[in-house]
Amino acid sequence: xxxxDRIFQILTTGAGVFVVSLIGLIGLFLLVQxxxxxxxxNVNFLTSQVWQTxxxxxxxxxxxxxxxxxxxxxxxxxxxxxxxxxIALFLTQYAPKRLARPFAYVIDLLAAVPSIIYxxxxxxxxxxxxxxxxxxxxxxxxxxxxxxxxNVSPDLRGTIFTAGIVLAVMILPIITSLSREVFERTPTxxxxxALALGATRWEVIRTTVLPFGKxxxxxxxxxxxxxxxxxxxxLAIILTGAVGREFTWSLFDGGATFASKIAADYxxxxxxxxxxAYIAAGLVLFLLTLIVNFIARxxxxxxxx
Amino acid sequence: MxxxxxxxxxxxxxxxxxxxxxxxxxxxxxxxxxxxxxxxVVPLVWLLATVVINGVKRIPxxxxxxxxFGSVLSDEVGGGVAHAVIGSVLQGLVCAIIAVPIxxxxxxxxxxxxxxxxxxxxTFMVDILSGVPSIVAxxxxxxxxxxxxxxxxSGFAVSLALVLLMIPVVVRSSEEMLRIVPDxxxxxxxxxxxxxxxTIMKIVLPTALSGIIGGIMMALARVMGETAPLLVLxxxxxxxxxxxxxxxxxxxxxxxxxxxxxxxxxxxxxAFDRIWGAALTLVLIIAIVNLLAMLFARxxxxxxx
Numbered sequence: 001x002x003x004x005d006r007i008f009q010i011l012t013t014g015a016g017v018f019v020v021s022l023i024g025l026i027g028l029f030l031l032v033q034x035x036x037x038x039x040x041x042n043v044n045f046l047t048s049q050v051w052q053t054x055x056x057x058x059x060x061x062x063x064x065x066x067x068x069x070x071x072x073x074x075x076x077x078x079x080x081x082x083x084x085x086x087i088a089l090f091l092t093q094y095a096p097k098r099l100a101r102p103f104a105y106v107i108d109l110l111a112a113v114p115s116i117i118y119x120x121x122x123x124x125x126x127x128x129x130x131x132x133x134x135x136x137x138x139x140x141x142x143x144x145x146x147x148x149x150x151n152v153s154p155d156l157r158g159t160i161f162t163a164g165i166v167l168a169v170m171i172l173p174i175i176t177s178l179s180r181e182v183f184e185r186t187p188t189x190x191x192x193x194a195l196a197l198g199a200t201r202w203e204v205i206r207t208t209v210l211p212f213g214k215x216x217x218x219x220x221x222x223x224x225x226x227x228x229x230x231x232x233x234x235l236a237i238i239l240t241g242a243v244g245r246e247f248t249w250s251l252f253d254g255g256a257t258f259a260s261k262i263a264a265d266y267x268x269x270x271x272x273x274x275x276x277a278y279i280a281a282g283l284v285l286f287l288l289t290l291i292v293n294f295i296a297r298x299x300x301x302x303x304x305x
Numbered sequence: 306m307x308x309x310x311x312x313x314x315x316x317x318x319x320x321x322x323x324x325x326x327x328x329x330x331x332x333x334x335x336x337x338x339x340x341x342x343x344x345x346v347v348p349l350v351w352l353l354a355t356v357v358i359n360g361v362k363r364i365p366x367x368x369x370x371x372x373x374f375g376s377v378l379s380d381e382v383g384g385g386v387a388h389a390v391i392g393s394v395l396q397g398l399v400c401a402i403i404a405v406p407i408x409x410x411x412x413x414x415x416x417x418x419x420x421x422x423x424x425x426x427x428t429f430m431v432d433i434l435s436g437v438p439s440i441v442a443x444x445x446x447x448x449x450x451x452x453x454x455x456x457x458x459s460g461f462a463v464s465l466a467l468v469l470l471m472i473p474v475v476v477r478s479s480e481e482m483l484r485i486v487p488d489x490x491x492x493x494x495x496x497x498x499x500x501x502x503x504t505i506m507k508i509v510l511p512t513a514l515s516g517i518i519g520g521i522m523m524a525l526a527r528v529m530g531e532t533a534p535l536l537v538l539x540x541x542x543x544x545x546x547x548x549x550x551x552x553x554x555x556x557x558x559x560x561x562x563x564x565x566x567x568x569x570x571x572x573x574x575x576a577f578d579r580i581w582g583a584a585l586t587l588v589l590i591i592a593i594v595n596l597l598a599m600l601f602a603r604x605x606x607x608x609x610x
Contacts, residue, residue: 008502012418015410016427019472023430026441026469029448086341094338103342110349112591114530116558117356117584120565125355126348169348176345200327202334223436230438233532233562259440259533266536269447282444286437293436297429 023290030283037276045280049246051261053274060277062284067247068160068255069285072235073228075164075251076171081221083168084175088217091176092183093205104180111173119237122166127157127238134161138252150253158240161251166238167231171224178223178300182216183209215299222296226289232259258285353588360585362578369582373555375544379568380575386583388545392556393590395549396460397529400467405521407468408475415476416483417505435473442469443534451538458539460546460554466534471524478520482513519602526594530587532558557587 001009040058043050048061087107091100134156141147150159190208199207240254247255256264262278269275323331363369363385373388411431415424446466450456486509494504510517535556541563542553555563561583568576 002500002502004502005500008505009418012410012414013423015407016414016419016423018407019411019434019476020423020427020430022469022472023433023437025449026437026445029445029453030441033448033452083341083344086338087345090338090342094335095342106349107345110345112526112530112595113349113352114532114558114587114591116530116532116561117352117588120561120580120584121352121355124570125351169345172345198323200323200331202331203327205334226436230436230440232438232440233536233558237565259438262440262444263533263536269537272452275447275452279444279448282441286441289436289438289441290433293433296436297432301429 026286027283030279030286034276034280034283037273038280040273041277051277053268053271053277055271055273058273058277060280062258062281064247065256065258065261065281066284066288068239069229069257069259069288071249072160072163072167072239072255072257073225075160076167076228077221077225079165079168080171080175080224084172084179084221084224085217087172087176088179088183089205089209091180092186093201093209104177107173107176110169111177115170115231115234116237118166118170119234122162122234122238123158126166127159127162130162130165131156134159134252145249146251148248148250148252150248150250156252158238158254159252160239160255163235163238164251166234167228170231170234171227174227175217175220175224178220179213179217182213182220186212215302219296219299222292222299226292226296229257229292230259230285230289231257232263235260236263258282258288356581356584356588359577359581360583360588363582364585364589369586373543373545374560374579375542379564382575382578386557386560386579386586388543389555389557389560389583390586390590391545391547392460392554392559393529393587395547396464396467396554396556397525399461399464399549400471400528401521401525403464404468404471404475404524408472408521409479409517411472411476412479412483413505413510415480417501417509431473431476434469435477437469438533439466439470439531440533440537442466443537445469446534447537457551459551460539460549460556462538463534463554463556464549466538467528467531470531470534471528474524474527475521478523479513479517482516482520483509485516486512515601515604519598519600519604522594522598522601526591526598529594530558530591532562535559536562557583557590561587 037058038045041060042057043059043061045061047063048059049064050059050061051064052059091104095103137147138149138156142149186209190212191204194204194208235257239256239260258281262282265278269278368383369385371387372385374384375388377384411427415427419427443466446462450462450465451458456462490508490512491504494508495501535558539559540553541559542555546552546554561580564570564576564580568574570576570580
């Protein structure tokens with residue numbers, strides 16, 4: 001092999017190995033930085049809901065953050081999944097070919113908006129607009145724990161409810177664009193076969209497009225979930241957590257997710273011991289998104305074979 | 306009308322009767338699918354309208370683009386976002402200078418060299434890396450750059466975190482473009498006795514270049530809107546700072562967050578105008594970069610077929 005070729009191959013392969021090792025490096029560095037803080041922790045890191053990072057008396061646990069993170073992300077997923085499915089079907093099966101492309105572009109534009117703008121819009125514009133609805137749900141269904149009155153005062157703005165809806169808008173594009181790709185690959189003979197048997201448009205979708213694209217759609221949704229779990233600044237702006245409170249199951253409560261907590265308290269990173277607590281939280285978030293993305297990619301990859 | 310008449314079959318088809326229930330179901334599904342699309346368009350229009358209407362107050366004045374906030378009080382009208390635009394662009398460019406070569410080498414590896422297990426793992430890890438939350442990338446750089454190496458918080462640290470977020474996007478888009486390059490070109494080059502690395506550098510890369518540049522700009526636009534790395538890795542300064550390796554440095558998302566946290570943020574206040582003005586500036590920059598990306602991508606489009 002010519003020396004130029006050898007060098008070039010080593011260079012490109014090296015870059016590949018570097019990217020592969022990045023995930024491991026991230027985990028390793030976060031773990032090493034988190035250990036001293038974890039050793040100084042006076043409560044159970046996994047089960048406690050307290051978050052106190054005073055250097056001489058460290059008491060921090062992730063349970064509260066974990067619950068709010070998962071709760072708000074699941075709410076977003078429940079809202080975004082059916083809508084994304086509808087849009088993906090609309091773009092692949094309903095919209096005229098000439099319109100499908102610009103429409104897909106419009107949906108992709110949603111993904112290009114920086115998340116800090118989602119946060120500002122969510123708290124300043126969307127939350128006040130939806131407040132009467134939140135109030136009504138809260139008044140009417142407060143006997144259901146889900147809709148019980150939370151501790152967010154003075155209004156129902158910076159709540160998990162608002163955050164979940166804004167998150168749903170943010171993850172819509174990723175679920176839509178991936179599902180669209182899968183649905184587009186439905187074999188034409190399947191569709192034509194169903195049409196020839198006299199199926200209506202909906203029946204064609206139900207009998208050919210959906211079964212074919214199901215795995216891809218679920219994988220796409222999991223990717224959306226991964227995105228929602230890690231969303232930082234939008235949630236830091238919208239959620240207004242009352243400090244030191246236990247998690248309630250009410251949607252009309254505040255709280256903090258892993259990412260929003262770290263973003264909101266970034267000033268504390270300047271203290272090395274306190275920083276360890278936040279890095280430990282970041283490590284858990286990393287593992288959480290890693291697992292979700294891992295499953296999502298596996299589902300999609302299996303379909304691709 | 307005349308054309309549809311021609312297409313009408315001579316005899317009525319045998320399977321014409323679609324039962325009422327099926328018709329209703331089909332209509333219902335159609336309505337739902339259209340509805341879901343409309344639901345997704347509403348927040349986009351609302352969001353963009355909010356940014357434009359609230360942001361347009363200060364943008365048209367030349368001092369918005371040429372001055373910083375260093376010499377004006379936080380509640381005083383005047384000044385501009387030059388410092389934040391400079392910071393955003395500098396950090397974005399430095400990030401691109403590091404991320405683009407790595408990302409392209411990985412893409413070349415995957416397309417030209419990658420066979421077997423390592424290539425599969427690399428593809429998978431690039432996908433996983435694209436799911437790493439920005440706050441985790443920021444914490445990793447914090448643990449590496451600031452705690453382990455003992456270096457100060459700076460714009461450069463932000464760039465490093467953005468590199469992690471940019472690499473997977475660059476790899477994905479470059480890989481796609483490199484795969485479109487016809488094999489005939491490579492074979493013709495080999496037949497002339499050109500070494501593989503020279504074939505890649507002189508034939509394959511130039512052919513795919515405009516598309517690759519399009520993908521890179523898309524990736525750049527995305528990382529320029531990130532907020533989390535800015536919070537963790539650099540302090541905000543109201544003055545222009547050209548030094549990316551030292552001192553506090555502003556960026557548009559950081560400016561927005563800083564104004565939000567440190568000043569009363571209500572309609573009519575100076576902070577309100579500044580935040581939405583910065584938001585519109587950021588959206589404009591991202592739109593311009595995206596537009597250029599689309600132009601480049603369009604240049605490569607004919608080569609697909």
